[in-house]
Amino acid sequence: MxxxxxxxxxxxxxxxxxxxxxxxxxxxxFNWLFARHYGGKLILRIEDTDLERSSRExxxxxxxxxxxxxxxxxxxxxxxxxxxxxxxxxxxPLYAEYTTRLLESGKAYRCYCTDEELEAERQSxxxxxxxxxxxxxxxxLSAEDEKKLISEGRKPTIRFRVPENQTITFHDAVRETxxxxxxxxxxxxxxxxxxxxxxxxxxxLDDALMKITHVIRAEExxxxxxxxxxxxQALGLPLPExxxxxxxxxxxxxxxxxxxxxxxxxxxxxxxxxPEAVVxxxxxxxWSPPGEEEIFSxxxxxxxxxxxxxxxxxxxxxxxxxxxxxxxxLKKLDLDSLTDMALPHLKAAGMIADDLSTERMEWVRQVVGxxxxxxxxxxxxxxxxxxxxxxxxxxxxxxxxAILQDPDVPQVMDEFLAKLGAMETITGEQVHATLKAIxxxxxxxxxxxxxxxxxxxxxxxxxxxxxxxxPLLGIDRTVARIRHSMS
RNA sequence: GGCCCCAUGGUCAAGUGGUUAAGACGCUGCCCUCUCAAGGCGGAGUCAGGGGUUCAAUUCCCCUUGGGGCUACCA
Numbered sequence: 001m002x003x004x005x006x007x008x009x010x011x012x013x014x015x016x017x018x019x020x021x022x023x024x025x026x027x028x029x030f031n032w033l034f035a036r037h038y039g040g041k042l043i044l045r046i047e048d049t050d051l052e053r054s055s056r057e058x059x060x061x062x063x064x065x066x067x068x069x070x071x072x073x074x075x076x077x078x079x080x081x082x083x084x085x086x087x088x089x090x091x092x093p094l095y096a097e098y099t100t101r102l103l104e105s106g107k108a109y110r111c112y113c114t115d116e117e118l119e120a121e122r123q124s125x126x127x128x129x130x131x132x133x134x135x136x137x138x139x140x141l142s143a144e145d146e147k148k149l150i151s152e153g154r155k156p157t158i159r160f161r162v163p164e165n166q167t168i169t170f171h172d173a174v175r176e177t178x179x180x181x182x183x184x185x186x187x188x189x190x191x192x193x194x195x196x197x198x199x200x201x202x203x204x205l206d207d208a209l210m211k212i213t214h215v216i217r218a219e220e221x222x223x224x225x226x227x228x229x230x231x232x233q234a235l236g237l238p239l240p241e242x243x244x245x246x247x248x249x250x251x252x253x254x255x256x257x258x259x260x261x262x263x264x265x266x267x268x269x270x271x272x273x274x275p276e277a278v279v280x281x282x283x284x285x286x287w288s289p290p291g292e293e294e295i296f297s298x299x300x301x302x303x304x305x306x307x308x309x310x311x312x313x314x315x316x317x318x319x320x321x322x323x324x325x326x327x328x329x330l331k332k333l334d335l336d337s338l339t340d341m342a343l344p345h346l347k348a349a350g351m352i353a354d355d356l357s358t359e360r361m362e363w364v365r366q367v368v369g370x371x372x373x374x375x376x377x378x379x380x381x382x383x384x385x386x387x388x389x390x391x392x393x394x395x396x397x398x399x400x401x402a403i404l405q406d407p408d409v410p411q412v413m414d415e416f417l418a419k420l421g422a423m424e425t426i427t428g429e430q431v432h433a434t435l436k437a438i439x440x441x442x443x444x445x446x447x448x449x450x451x452x453x454x455x456x457x458x459x460x461x462x463x464x465x466x467x468x469x470x471p472l473l474g475i476d477r478t479v480a481r482i483r484h485s486m487s
Numbered sequence: 488g489g490c491c492c493c494a495u496g497g498u499c500a501a502g503u504g505g506u507u508a509a510g511a512c513g514c515u516g517c518c519c520u521c522u523c524a525a526g527g528c529g530g531a532g533u534c535a536g537g538g539g540u541u542c543a544a545u546u547c548c549c550c551u552u553g554g555g556g557c558u559a560c561c562a
Contacts, residue, residue, distance in 0.1 A: 015562045050561055115560080126488075132558070157560050175492070184490050192560040199562045223491055223557035246493075253554060288500055292510045311500075314555060318498045321512040331525085373525050435521080450521030462523035
């Protein structure tokens with residue numbers, strides 16, 4: 001709104017260094033929502049200049065996760081585009097051109113310091129209570145100096161010459177005005193000694209060359225922004241609009257990490273969360289819709305999304321809310337799809353075989369139907385479905401044991417067993433009618449009939465309705481379980 | 488340590504110079520019910536602290552405190 005919508009170009013530029021983090025997914029989502037809302041383009045670029053940690057496997061992971069979430073991109077790896085290549089390691093010649101320019105204009109210089117020297121400098125500065133930053137030792141090397149250092153076999157890095165006494169101020173779409181003092185920024189490395197550009201450098205060139213209009217990324221990059229702006233300025237490149245979204249925190253308010261539970265998109269998928277639910281939840285972390293509704297499809301989110309309702313403060317990842325949202329989506333899911341989601345978990349729990357007959361599959365389907373209201377995500381299905389599988393009933397606690405010791409119980413069971421014996425098959429309605437009839441005959445309340453039967457069948461006080469449990473167990477297993485529990 | 492960002496219930500959060508300070512999750516009570524879950528209807532619970540500015544601050548400014556980020560030849 002109010003923006004020239006045709007030209008909006010945003011990007012998601014992950015590093016393929018491990019499992020795809022849920023925080024990355026949210027950055028991708030916000031970019032995607034922003035692009036789709038304004039009819040702009042989303043570019044997917046891979047920042048793989050860290051050779052040590054980057055892998056193709058993890059790149060595949062990211063793409064798979066994005067597709068699963070329904071986040072599609074208009075340009076980038078796999079789909080191509082006119083501003084490629086879209087993998088930084090394939091863009092080296094492009095960077096070299098600019099590096100030459102920077103070197104020739106004196107805005108960057110070669111630095112021959114070794115790791116050891118830099119570390120020593122850092123230590124001594126810290127010892128003096130000063131900020132550890134590069135002091136500019138190689139700033140003004142003569143040609144002879146350089147020749148000598150090269151002859152020693154040193155491989156230089158290239159550093160950006162940070163101008164002194166400058167205030168770098170920029171507008172941020174979520175934080176308004178942010179400013180930094182250039183004196184707090186030491187001359188930083190833009191090209192490593194192996195010739196690969198460093199993130200802060202490559203990101204500027206890529207964003208500029210790919211004509212990115214809005215750089216929407218996590219807040220951890222906020223402090224890097226002044227460095228990047230300096231590079232834009234040194235090269236005379238137009239600045240994009242920045243928007244730094246806050247980080248996602250764990251329960252203890254520290255940055256979300258493995259010890260907070262599942263942190264990768266893959267894990268949530270494996271646990272049986274639905275992508276629509278994850279997207280819905282992520283959208284609500286750091287962004288708020290107008291009105292009171294909170295459940296939205298991706299299409300609705302696209303319609304409503306706007307950067308000016310993005311919160312400045314970090315958000316704690318609330319698994320309870322995700323679970324609630326997911327359970328809502330699970331309720332709306334058709335039983336066949338839910339069953340498909342349950343299958344791997346039931347198999348992993350050893351409850352079902354790899355190959356199921358048609359009848360067995362139908363039975364499993366109904367079991368899933370009987371427990372669906374109890375679960376927030378598919379991995380919870382086996383624990384609730386256990387009562388359907390395990391005929392080896394054991395009493396949960398003293399309370400259940402006590403229930404079966406009630407003096408009325410033997411009559412109830414005898415009566416129920418007798419009635420079951422007269423039946424060929426049993427339906428939910430018949431279960432209900434039969435148990436009600438027993439209550440009437442023995443002049444017992446519903447609780448005095450249903451609860452002992454439940455306990456005899458499952459050993460537990462709680463669980464699925466008997467009208468769904470007993471028909472799925474069938475008469476034989478029902479009888480056997482009761483006999484076993486009453487013996 | 489320095490620099491930067493942030494601060495409304497336990498959590499996500501709306502909101503404004505004057506409001507009974509929304510809503511959601513969670514917690515909790517009641518209803519429904521064989522139980523639990525689901526569902527329906529209620530409830531408790533918040534403007535971090537201290538200074539200003541102002542007739543009036545949750546809202547504007549400053550400080551403190553707290554949290555987070557950056558300070559790499561990681562991204």
